[in-house]
Amino acid sequence: MAELQFREAIRAAIDEEMGQDEDIFVMGEEVAEYDGAYKVTEGLLDKYGSKRMIDTPISELGFAGIGVGAAMNGLRPIVEFMTFNFAVLAADQIINHASKVRYMTGGQVEIPIVFRGPNASAGQLSATHSVSYDAMYAHFPGLKVIYTSEPADAKGLLKSAIRDDNPVLFMESEQMYGLKGEVPEEDDFTIPIGKAKVKREGSDVTVVAHGKMYHVATQAAEQLAKEDVDVEIIDPRTVKPLDMETIVKSIRKTNRCVIVDEAHPFGGLAAEVGYLIQREAFDYLDAPVQRVTLPDTNAPFAKNLFDEWLPSPDQVIDAVNTVTYRK
Amino acid sequence: MAKKKKNAEEVSFTPTGTGIRTNGEIIRSTELPDPTDKNHDDLGLSDDDVVDMFEQMYLQRRFEERAMQMYQKGKFGGFLHLYMGQEAISTGTTYALNADDDIITAYRDHGWGLVRGVSPKEGMAELYGKVTGCSKGKGGSMHFANVDEHFWGGYGIVGGHIPLGGGIAFANKYKQNGRVTACFLGDGAVPQGALHETLNMSQNWGLPCIYAVENNGYAMGTAVHRHSTGEIVDRADGFDMKKMVINGMDVLTVYEKMKEIAEDVRENSEPWFVEIRTYRYRGHSMSDPMKYRSKEELEEYEKLDPVERIKNYLLDEDIIDDDKVEEIKDSVEDTVMEAIDFAEESDFPEKEALYDHMFAEDDYPFHT
Ligand SMILES: Cc1ncc(C[n+]2csc(CCOP(=O)(O)OP(=O)(O)O)c2C)c(N)n1
Numbered sequence: 001m002a003e004l005q006f007r008e009a010i011r012a013a014i015d016e017e018m019g020q021d022e023d024i025f026v027m028g029e030e031v032a033e034y035d036g037a038y039k040v041t042e043g044l045l046d047k048y049g050s051k052r053m054i055d056t057p058i059s060e061l062g063f064a065g066i067g068v069g070a071a072m073n074g075l076r077p078i079v080e081f082m083t084f085n086f087a088v089l090a091a092d093q094i095i096n097h098a099s100k101v102r103y104m105t106g107g108q109v110e111i112p113i114v115f116r117g118p119n120a121s122a123g124q125l126s127a128t129h130s131v132s133y134d135a136m137y138a139h140f141p142g143l144k145v146i147y148t149s150e151p152a153d154a155k156g157l158l159k160s161a162i163r164d165d166n167p168v169l170f171m172e173s174e175q176m177y178g179l180k181g182e183v184p185e186e187d188d189f190t191i192p193i194g195k196a197k198v199k200r201e202g203s204d205v206t207v208v209a210h211g212k213m214y215h216v217a218t219q220a221a222e223q224l225a226k227e228d229v230d231v232e233i234i235d236p237r238t239v240k241p242l243d244m245e246t247i248v249k250s251i252r253k254t255n256r257c258v259i260v261d262e263a264h265p266f267g268g269l270a271a272e273v274g275y276l277i278q279r280e281a282f283d284y285l286d287a288p289v290q291r292v293t294l295p296d297t298n299a300p301f302a303k304n305l306f307d308e309w310l311p312s313p314d315q316v317i318d319a320v321n322t323v324t325y326r327k
Numbered sequence: 328m329a330k331k332k333k334n335a336e337e338v339s340f341t342p343t344g345t346g347i348r349t350n351g352e353i354i355r356s357t358e359l360p361d362p363t364d365k366n367h368d369d370l371g372l373s374d375d376d377v378v379d380m381f382e383q384m385y386l387q388r389r390f391e392e393r394a395m396q397m398y399q400k401g402k403f404g405g406f407l408h409l410y411m412g413q414e415a416i417s418t419g420t421t422y423a424l425n426a427d428d429d430i431i432t433a434y435r436d437h438g439w440g441l442v443r444g445v446s447p448k449e450g451m452a453e454l455y456g457k458v459t460g461c462s463k464g465k466g467g468s469m470h471f472a473n474v475d476e477h478f479w480g481g482y483g484i485v486g487g488h489i490p491l492g493g494g495i496a497f498a499n500k501y502k503q504n505g506r507v508t509a510c511f512l513g514d515g516a517v518p519q520g521a522l523h524e525t526l527n528m529s530q531n532w533g534l535p536c537i538y539a540v541e542n543n544g545y546a547m548g549t550a551v552h553r554h555s556t557g558e559i560v561d562r563a564d565g566f567d568m569k570k571m572v573i574n575g576m577d578v579l580t581v582y583e584k585m586k587e588i589a590e591d592v593r594e595n596s597e598p599w600f601v602e603i604r605t606y607r608y609r610g611h612s613m614s615d616p617m618k619y620r621s622k623e624e625l626e627e628y629e630k631l632d633p634v635e636r637i638k639n640y641l642l643d644e645d646i647i648d649d650d651k652v653e654e655i656k657d658s659v660e661d662t663v664m665e666a667i668d669f670a671e672e673s674d675f676p677e678k679e680a681l682y683d684h685m686f687a688e689d690d691y692p693f694h695t
Binding site (some may be wrong): 029030032033034037049050051054055056057058059061062085086089123124125126127128129264265266295296297298300301302303304305306308309 | 337338339340341403404405406453456457458462464465466467469470482483484485486487515516518519520546547548549553554555618619675676678680681682685693694695
């Protein structure tokens, strides 16, 4: 095991996969000469050259689509978006093309492409730079969506995503790139797409949290432990396909659930998971499922408002108190 | 232009050239056309006008230098994209346009805001995220706006505001109010589809709009010729659009040319595509180490500094003397320091402001 930063874990996954498959290349804004806007791809230009590390103009729709076309024609592109906030410009290529070409051609075409980059908000970047897109893409059939929370998951899941023969959206958080964790070093270390993980065992309440929210949930759980509330945390890791089995199994044990989601409440992952829980574990619930999400407003710039806007450990604690009828 | 790789067999997709890997060789990222040889009298500007221009440009410069210091002290967060080096463009354009002509720009917007009626206090308070800011603390550095003065604001998605500029011009034509719109974008926005779609409709529909590229040599770390082929200004040709390249380091030149162009737009209701060549002195944002350009290149452009240039012009023409220059600088410094005090003393928005400005209704039912 090696202690790696999140960005290094992602880089290791890309590097190892590029090392064993000539058809893999990386394309995006500032990925090559600048070494990546968030230094994820640092050093890869020197190693793989400008055939396989490709700087693009600011043309999200164009280069995402060129990636899709290249994938259709046998390559395995990794397309980096500086953030998924800007990738909405490329949504047509992802939603209308990448997700549908295989289906429309009756399975004649494969599209083994990974779109990756930071998702959701970073610190105080205001409204156009602070949107969560995992649930939006998950809404469309034909796409796999991953939003990881820890370096080891990032490495294992990205390697799987690169090896996957489908379009995969692999989301990170700009605020987690410096986060460190133990990461397996073996070349064949992968984590299957579609498997949630019980990241903290507990018996009183299940908290479902992915991406940056996993860390918010962990902080809440540590606080609650001091008050003798034993929280189990499930990180779905993959938004789609979604591993409901692991979540339901946990709820059968704890009988209570709080979902923490870095997205707006309407029609988000929390809404979906909430529905599925009542369908599959209704009889096991001792309290209505609670969710903690962003408010139904755009991201503000002001520091105090921004802090208020993001889901906080305190809100998670409140929600746990509600489902356990403690306070 | 991109140099051909020596090894013909080696496949490569990105043009090299200006950038980290040129081994110190200076390749200028933009070539400046000649500045105007007319003096301010010829251009119909009074002595006071030019003094005022200098003061405006110095204010933009000083405001940002101080903002940078405050940012480094951790007084506020978010992105901070500095406009230093480009002040002749905001200033020359604002003087060339009528007060009710419309302006819209990208996120490098402090200079535009200040010259278009955002007071230094409101500007600084916006950087601090205070409720007294020009966008009430909701926008921050990238979203200065003063719509009363026809400054529609800065926008954070590269290229995203270009159609909005077209739409503002569309409305002006619709209302037949004779207003011209100036839509400013960076060179990095030129490859975006939004520009091409908007130019096409603008020419077809005769929208009274100037699409002006502030070509400062780089889109983040990418030199212009590494992200765009051909000359930027020639993009106009495909749309049969009128075009011009302007020296953006000289405020009188920007004034002269933008005035000519605005008059033509007003008279004929036809758009123009303009490339204004300039240079940005600082990194793309505060986190940019600027490894993609050489110190020598930066120094070359700093010799052409637009603020120094207009100051020297005022001195050479005996419009003002050194004492007066110092007096102006001192008063600008006071203004900026007062703005900082104002920002620090102002309040953050109330918690409830999270829900303000979302909808026109006061009682909109938010989802929970
Ligand atoms: C659609 C989109 N893609 C990427 C970004 C990230 N980004 C912000 S500014 C920038 C460079 C833009 O350069 P340019 O348009 O030349 O403006 P300048 O910074 O030179 O003023 C990039 C890549 C963004 N904000 N929006």
